[in-house]
Amino acid sequence: MNLLKMDDLTNHEINELLNQAQSFKEEKQKVNLNGLVGALLFYEPSTRTKLSFEMACHKLGIKLLSFSKETSSVSKGESLYDTVKTIEALGADFIVIRHPEKRYFEQLTDLNIPIINGGDGTGEHPTQSLLDLMTIKESFNQFDQLQVAICGDIKHSRVAKSNAYALSRLGANIRLVAKEKWQDEQLPFPYIDMDQAALDSDVLMLLRVQKERHGGVSYDQQSYLEQFGLTIKREQMMKDNSIIMHPAPVNRGVEIDSSLVESPRSKIFEQMNNGVFIRQAIITNCLQKGGAFHENSDSE
Ligand code: CP
Numbered sequence: 001m002n003l004l005k006m007d008d009l010t011n012h013e014i015n016e017l018l019n020q021a022q023s024f025k026e027e028k029q030k031v032n033l034n035g036l037v038g039a040l041l042f043y044e045p046s047t048r049t050k051l052s053f054e055m056a057c058h059k060l061g062i063k064l065l066s067f068s069k070e071t072s073s074v075s076k077g078e079s080l081y082d083t084v085k086t087i088e089a090l091g092a093d094f095i096v097i098r099h100p101e102k103r104y105f106e107q108l109t110d111l112n113i114p115i116i117n118g119g120d121g122t123g124e125h126p127t128q129s130l131l132d133l134m135t136i137k138e139s140f141n142q143f144d145q146l147q148v149a150i151c152g153d154i155k156h157s158r159v160a161k162s163n164a165y166a167l168s169r170l171g172a173n174i175r176l177v178a179k180e181k182w183q184d185e186q187l188p189f190p191y192i193d194m195d196q197a198a199l200d201s202d203v204l205m206l207l208r209v210q211k212e213r214h215g216g217v218s219y220d221q222q223s224y225l226e227q228f229g230l231t232i233k234r235e236q237m238m239k240d241n242s243i244i245m246h247p248a249p250v251n252r253g254v255e256i257d258s259s260l261v262e263s264p265r266s267k268i269f270e271q272m273n274n275g276v277f278i279r280q281a282i283i284t285n286c287l288q289k290g291g292a293f294h295e296n297s298d299s300e
Pocket of ligand 1: 048
């Protein structure tokens with residue numbers, strides 16, 4: 001079974017995955033998939049997603065094929081389809097793909113190997129969204145009526161889209177913060193200013209400024225933190241139990257004052273830790289018949 005976008009999962013399936021990831025974290029469940037082989041195809045840079053999939057595979061007993069865009073025949077012009085078809089022919093059991101093209105997976109629908117989307121351009125990042133949901137659930141034990149502000153480079157962020165839609169259908173109230181150029185008018189959520197977001201949000205979800213998607217157009221880093229970032233002054237305005245999240249990598253001093261990255265409210269490194277357990281749960285369900293994932297993409 002594939003996991004390509006958050007709409008592939010019903011609310012029930014999301015909750016099943018979060019519960020299973022939690023039981024991996026609490027060591028209440030062990031799954032041994034010794035003998036299976038996966039491949040991680042990353043056409044864009046990654047630290048967390050790639051390494052946490054590797055860690056999840058180690059914990060599940062899965063071996064990984066080695067692949068790099070630079071040393072494989074991708075550098076000779078091999079297409080994504082032919083690379084994936086080759087890995088399927090070699091007998092691998094699943095593939096994780098990160099690719100700069102939005103909805104790259106639509107060209108792979110004829111293949112039979114399970115595909116997990118590790119990020120498709122500015123499209124979606126479903127495994128990041130699931131680890132974010134796990135982190136929020138650990139803090140609040142629910143999503144209903146939570147005030148969530150997603151702040152930053154909304155237009156170029158795949159995390160923003162996956163999280164906004166998923167959290168909204170789980171009952172959270174979504175508001176967005178972005179400079180005008182980085183707003184996305186296709187998202188049906190209101191924009192507010194950063195002071196308002198700091199004042200009354202339960203979850204302040206910051207995003208990385210995605211310079212690599214700006215086509216060489218620069219922005220003023222100095223004024224960005226003051227206008228759109230989380231300063232120490234804004235952190236002091238936050239409610240007692242509110243949390244700070246960021247998918248990372250973090251541009252310290254741009255999206256957030258550097259001293260807040262490891263502050264008591266920050267869940268940034270907890271998000272990374274949860275990424276291992278959520279990816280264990282995702283792989284397990286992609287590979288098991290009768291796992292949490294359904295065949296169709298109808299949402300509840
Ligand atoms: N959050 C995230 O996707 O990080 P990487 O780009 O390092 O994988």
